[in-house]
Amino acid sequence: MERALSFLRNHKEIALATCEGNLPKLRIFQIMKQEGNVLYFATSEKKAVWHELRKNPNVELLAYEGNVSVRCSGMVNFNVEEETKRWIYENNAVLSRLYASYDQMVYFCLPIAEMDYYDLAPTPPLFKHFDLMSGEVGDGFVGDRFSK
Secondary structure: OHHHHHHHHHOOEEEEEEEEOOEEEEEEEEOOEEEOOEEEEEEOOOOHHHHHHHHOOEEEEEEEEOOEEEEEEEEOEOOOOHHHHHHHHHOOHHHHHHOOOHHHOEEEEEEOOEEEEEEOOOOOOEEEEEEOOOOEEEEEEOOOOOOO
16 A cells, blocks of 8 residues: 555646536646645635535546556545645645635645555556555456456
């Protein structure tokens, strides 16, 4: 599991999937902070993504480079402490270019519920599934009974 979490720490640009009604919505997002298996994000309450998350907090994200990808899912929440909001704003240079103050943004976090780690380099390719809610880990190869 640490390999997958480390991959996320080193690949902050991810594809984030939300839903609007019954239609999926996908966009590129940046992980602003990571504490263990909790990922933090910032956006504007004027953006569609914020309204989608308020109606349906279930998300899935994907980080990918080369032969490796990490997919995570769970339910976002909006209980981000002031100290964390300030840290995110102060430690992400692009935010100060777009917003005059940390409190002009909205913040949410994703406690990862499930995570899949794929490595297509070995033969056969490696697949690990982590259910962080139950603590179960599934080992296998892409295409076998563990793949989702």
